Amino acid sequence: MGALRAVTELPNHPPPLEHLPQNFTISQKTFLNLLITKCTNSLENLEQAHALILKTGHIQDHYVAGSLLKCYANPYFGSLSTLLRVLEQVPEPNVFVWNSTIKGCVDLKDPFKAISMYYRMVFSGSRPNKFTYPQLFKACTVERALDEGLQIHSHVVKHGLNADGHIISAGIQMYASLGRLVEARNMLESIEESDVICCNAMIDGYMKFGDMKAATELFEVMEEKSVSSWNTMISGLCSNEMIVEATHYFNKMPEKDEVSWSAMIDGCNKAGCFKEAMEFFNQMQREGRRPSKFVLSSALASCANLGALDQGKWIHSYIKRNRIVLDAVLATSLVDMYAKCGRLDLAWDVFEKTKEREVFCWNAMIGGLAMHGRAEDAIELFLKMNVKPNDITFVALLNACAHAGFVHQGLKYFVTMKRTYLVEPGVEHYGCVVNLLGKAGYFNEAENLINSMPMKPNSAVWGALLGACRMHGNVELAEKVGEILLDLEGENSGRYTLLSNIYAKARKWDRAEEVRALMKERGVKTVAGRSMIDLKGVVHEFKAGDSSHPQMKDIHLKLEEMMQEIEAKGHQPDTSQVLFDISEEERETSLRYHSEKLAIAFGILNMEPGATIRVVKNLRVCEDCHSATKIISRVYAREIIVRDRVRYHHFRNGQCSCKDFW
DNA sequence: CTAGGGTTAG
Numbered sequence: 001m002g003a004l005r006a007v008t009e010l011p012n013h014p015p016p017l018e019h020l021p022q023n024f025t026i027s028q029k030t031f032l033n034l035l036i037t038k039c040t041n042s043l044e045n046l047e048q049a050h051a052l053i054l055k056t057g058h059i060q061d062h063y064v065a066g067s068l069l070k071c072y073a074n075p076y077f078g079s080l081s082t083l084l085r086v087l088e089q090v091p092e093p094n095v096f097v098w099n100s101t102i103k104g105c106v107d108l109k110d111p112f113k114a115i116s117m118y119y120r121m122v123f124s125g126s127r128p129n130k131f132t133y134p135q136l137f138k139a140c141t142v143e144r145a146l147d148e149g150l151q152i153h154s155h156v157v158k159h160g161l162n163a164d165g166h167i168i169s170a171g172i173q174m175y176a177s178l179g180r181l182v183e184a185r186n187m188l189e190s191i192e193e194s195d196v197i198c199c200n201a202m203i204d205g206y207m208k209f210g211d212m213k214a215a216t217e218l219f220e221v222m223e224e225k226s227v228s229s230w231n232t233m234i235s236g237l238c239s240n241e242m243i244v245e246a247t248h249y250f251n252k253m254p255e256k257d258e259v260s261w262s263a264m265i266d267g268c269n270k271a272g273c274f275k276e277a278m279e280f281f282n283q284m285q286r287e288g289r290r291p292s293k294f295v296l297s298s299a300l301a302s303c304a305n306l307g308a309l310d311q312g313k314w315i316h317s318y319i320k321r322n323r324i325v326l327d328a329v330l331a332t333s334l335v336d337m338y339a340k341c342g343r344l345d346l347a348w349d350v351f352e353k354t355k356e357r358e359v360f361c362w363n364a365m366i367g368g369l370a371m372h373g374r375a376e377d378a379i380e381l382f383l384k385m386n387v388k389p390n391d392i393t394f395v396a397l398l399n400a401c402a403h404a405g406f407v408h409q410g411l412k413y414f415v416t417m418k419r420t421y422l423v424e425p426g427v428e429h430y431g432c433v434v435n436l437l438g439k440a441g442y443f444n445e446a447e448n449l450i451n452s453m454p455m456k457p458n459s460a461v462w463g464a465l466l467g468a469c470r471m472h473g474n475v476e477l478a479e480k481v482g483e484i485l486l487d488l489e490g491e492n493s494g495r496y497t498l499l500s501n502i503y504a505k506a507r508k509w510d511r512a513e514e515v516r517a518l519m520k521e522r523g524v525k526t527v528a529g530r531s532m533i534d535l536k537g538v539v540h541e542f543k544a545g546d547s548s549h550p551q552m553k554d555i556h557l558k559l560e561e562m563m564q565e566i567e568a569k570g571h572q573p574d575t576s577q578v579l580f581d582i583s584e585e586e587r588e589t590s591l592r593y594h595s596e597k598l599a600i601a602f603g604i605l606n607m608e609p610g611a612t613i614r615v616v617k618n619l620r621v622c623e624d625c626h627s628a629t630k631i632i633s634r635v636y637a638r639e640i641i642v643r644d645r646v647r648y649h650h651f652r653n654g655q656c657s658c659k660d661f662w
Numbered sequence: 663c664t665a666g667g668g669t670t671a672g
Contacts, residue, residue, distance in 0.1 A: 070665090096664065103665080134666045169667040200668040233667040262670035269671045297671040332672040589672065 020292075043077040054089065065547070066100040073104030080108045095126050103135045111139035115148050128155070130164045137170035141177050149174050153187075162187075165195040172198055176205025181214075194223055200232045200287040207236025230257045238267020243276060258292045266298040269305070275539060277302040278311065291318075292639050293330050304340035307616030307643060310537040312337040326354065332361045339368025342614050342641045342648060360605040367396035372648045373657050375404030389421055398432035402439060403647055405661055410436040428455070431460045438468025439661070443477055459489040466495070469659075470502050478502045479511075486518070493519065493526045494619070501622075531595035531617045533603055542598040551602065559593060559601040566631040573624060594625050596642060604636055612639040620644045621662070630654050 050068060058064045065086070072083040083104045090097055098121040105114035118136055121128065133156050140149035153171060156162050168191050175184035184481070188202050199222050206215035219225070219233055230253040237246035237255050249266050250256075261284050268277035281299040284291060291299065296315055303312035316334060319326065326334070331354040338347035351365045369378040378400035382393065394417045401410030414433050417423045425551075430453050437446040450457050462485045469478035489495060496519040503512035503541050519526075542549065549555065550603040563602055567573065596617050603613035621629075621644045634654035635638050642649045650657035 066664070099665065129665095131664095131666050138667095164666090166667045173668080195667090196667045202668095204668070226668085228669045233669090238666095257669095259670050264670095266670060292670080294670045302672080327671095329672045336672070358672085363672070586669060 005309070046071050046077075050086070059089050060091055062094045062097050063305045064091070065093070066096045069097065069104055073100070073107045078104070078108060080105065080110055080113065080469055083108065084113075085103065093121075093124070093126065095121075095129055095132070096541075098126055098128075099131050099135070102132065102139075106135050106139050106142075111142045112145075114139040115143075115145065115152075118152070122155075128159065130161050130167060132169045133161060133164075134170040137167070137174045141170075141174040144178060146178050146180070149178070152620075153445050163191055165191065165198055168195070169198045169201045172201040172205060176202065176208065179209060181205060181209060181211070188495065196222070196224060196226045196229060199566060200226070200229050203229070204232050204236060207232070207239065212240060212242070227253070227255055227260065231257075231263050232640040234260065235267050238263070238271055241271040242274050243268060243271050257293070261289065262292060262294040262298060264300070265295055269298055269301050274302040274305040275541070278306065278308065278539070291602075292320075293324060293327065295300075296324070297330050297333040300330075300337040304333075304337040305616075306532055306534070306539050307341050307614055308532075308534045308537075308539050309343065309614065310534055311343040311539075312341055314537065319434075326350075328354070328356055328358045328361060332358070332364050335361060335368065336364040339364065339371065340643065342370055342372075342643065344368055344374075359385075359390050362389070363392045363396055366393060366400065370396050370400030370403060371643075372650070373400075373403045373659075375400040375406050375409070379406075379409065383461065383568055386607075389407060391423055391426055394421075394423055394425075394448040395428055395432060398429060398436060402432060402436040403658070403662075405440055407436060407440045407442070427455050427458050427461065430455075430457070431464050434461050435464035435467065438465050439471055441468075441472055443468070443472075443474060447477075459485060459492070459495075462488065463495065466498055466502075470498055470505075473502070473506060475502060475508065477505045482515070486515075490522055493524050496524065496591065497526065526618065529595045529617065529619045531599035531615050533599040533613070534616050535603075535606055540599070540602060542602065544593060544595050544598070551605070552557070554605060555598055555601045558605050559597060562601060562632060565635055566628055569631055569635055571628055571631045575626075594622060596621060596625050597628065600629065600632060600640060601642075604632075606636065610637070615642045616639070617642060617644045620646060620651060626656065626660070626662075630656055 053059050053068060059068075069083060069086055072078045072086055083101065087093065087101050088098070093101070098117065102114045102117050103119075105117055106109065114135060118128070118132070121132075133152065136152050137149065140146070140152065143544075149171075156167055156171070161167055168187055171187050172184045175181070175187065184202060184205050188198055191198065199218060203215045204213070205217055208219070215233070215236060219229065222229060225561065227426075230249060230567075233249050234246045237243075237249065246264065246267055250260065253260065261280070265277045265280045268274070268280060277298065281291070281295065281302065284295065298321060300312060300315055302308070303315065312334075318324075319330070324330070331350055334350045335347045335354075338344070338350065347365060347368050351361065354361055362381070366378045366381050369381065378397060382389070382397050385393070394413065397413050398410055402409070410433065413536055414425065414429065417429070418425055430449065434446045434449060437443075437449065446468065450461060450465070453461075462481050466478060466481045466485060468474070469481060473629060478499060480493070482502075485495045486499070496515050500512045500515040503509070503515065528543050528545075530541055530543050532539050540549065596615050599615045600613060603615070607613060621642060626649065629640055629642065629649070629651050632638065633651035639658075640651040642651070644662075647662060648657065649662070
């Protein structure tokens with residue numbers, strides 16, 4: 001503000017004439033320019049500076065006007081409408097003013113506007129330069145606008161700018177992201193000297209389309225590789241689930257930076273290797289490297305998926321200890337971690353303290369409540385949202401309704417999401433509603449909905465219906481849906497398991513056996529059930545049939561004892577489904593227990609009396625385990641929290657929070 | 663005169 005007053009007073013207090021520099025107006029302009037670049041901390045200041053610029057006529061100066069435009073492109077309080085209004089105030093914009101406008105449109109998330117501004121620029125006779133095109137290619141990338149991209153490319157060639165690395169790398173990215181790898185490669189070949197960044201962009205493009213061979217070949221022939229080249233390889237390999245190869249590059253690279261660690265840890269997460277991700281995070285600690293917010297956020301995601309509450313808490317305290325700013329993303333990661341580790345209370349603490357809540361943060365909290373079956377709270381929170389909900393929000397909301405059996409509420413939100421909130425329902429929303437209807441036993445309505453979908457129902461939609469058939473023992477429909485599913489997604493072992501279990505429960509043993517035989521015939525491998533439990537910061541993992549855990553003997557003894565105990569208290573073992581989730585080989589060794597029973601026994605064995613046992617399972621719980629766990633919670637006076645693939649089960653005193661509805 | 667490119671997070 002002081003600076004503003006000073007400049008306002010400037011014209012009234014000119015320095016003595018003999019000291020007036022010849023370019024006084026220039027220096028005033030420079031001062032103005034400095035002022036507006038320092039004014040970006042609030043819209044109010046910026047508007048005052050803007051008024052001053054208009055009043056003094058400096059808007060005619062392209063240098064000043066360009067800087068002003070840049071300020072209005074600020075993502076915090078900039079807005080496209082003011083940006084464009086400022087442009088209209090600039091007489092005969094020059095190339096710099098146009099470039100600032102184009103970049104502003106891209107930064108303010110209206111890339112098509114950027115392209116149309118370019119056309120206006122060309123039409124007005126301003127000649128684009130090498131600074132114009134990178135932003136335009138970026139705009140085409142975001143909008144997936146191939147036609148415009150081709151035209152812009154031809155302009156680049158026409159202006160003789162097709163040797164500029166900045167432009168070419170943006171062009172490569174555009175073509176590659178649109179799957180036009182040949183065009184991207186041609187662009188790369190068109191520059192004479194090899195440019196590291198262009199090569200990296202090309203490698204990234206190959207990786208995104210799964211062409212690891214081409215990516216590796218290019219990487220090998222590169223004369224000079226930057227750290228980013230290695231990083232690009234690592235994240236590309238990880239996104240193609242090639243963790244071993246990525247690790248190889250990670251270990252081989254001559255120097256690692258922040259991004260290398262982040263790419264490796266997040267890459268493991270993306271490939272579903274959460275334990276490996278944690279190991280890299282721990283390795284990073286051992287090597288004394290300070291994790292960036294990217295790494296912390298990825299590590300929190302690993303904790304969330306592993307149910308590693310202690311580790312997650314440690315990261316939270318690390319963040320506090322080191323006074324790392326809890327930005328919107330990091331706060332959301334924390335909310336998600338706490339919710340997924342079964343601590344809604346702690347998730348809520350973080351959520352409540354987060355000032356600038358973006359839609360992601362709301363989604364994490366609403367999704368967390370949904371997972372725990374707390375539909376009323378999820379709906380209440382949804383109604384308090386002060387930002388526009390997005391598609392994910394409605395997935396969370398509809399799931400909340402489905403978990404709690406709120407059919408009418410769910411249907412209401414399904415209708416209003418489009419009408420009131422202008423969010424177009426996608427196939428996943430239809431899946432949620434099919435799940436909602438099916439679980440409540442409205443099979444006709446669910447089928448009608450599937451038939452009326454504007455898009456082709458995917459396997460998740462049919463899977464939701466099959467799940468409902470299991471709950472209600474609807475064998476006829478299961479048969480029909482199963483056939484569709486095994487056709488649509490013949491490689492997914494879970495579908496065979498579910499269908500076979502439905503038959504088994506209806507005592508149709510021959511049909512159950514047929515499904516199993518079909519699976520074997522098609523060579524589909526079962527996904528082994530795995531349960532994880534976090535003990536003092538170390539995640540222990542159990543698989544049915546895997547006796548590698550050092551305490552396995554004690555665990556089995558404990559389990560035998562537990563089973564006798566609960567059978568005496570009325571638990572009737574249901575063996576019809578127990579054995580199918582594990583592979584043939586394991587079944588022959590006659591293992592009686594699903595992984596979560598092993599994990600629970602381990603917990604009872606090792607944790608202090610009364611401590612809550614938290615288990616995370618990769619599949620859904622079976623009925624036998626569910627009813628056994630209920631009784632265990634009563635007999636052993638333990639709270640047991642099991643997170644399955646879809647939701648939470650909070651067992652306490654012989655009851656489960658899902659009210660046996662899952 | 664100013665400015666532009668690749669790899670990492672919810």
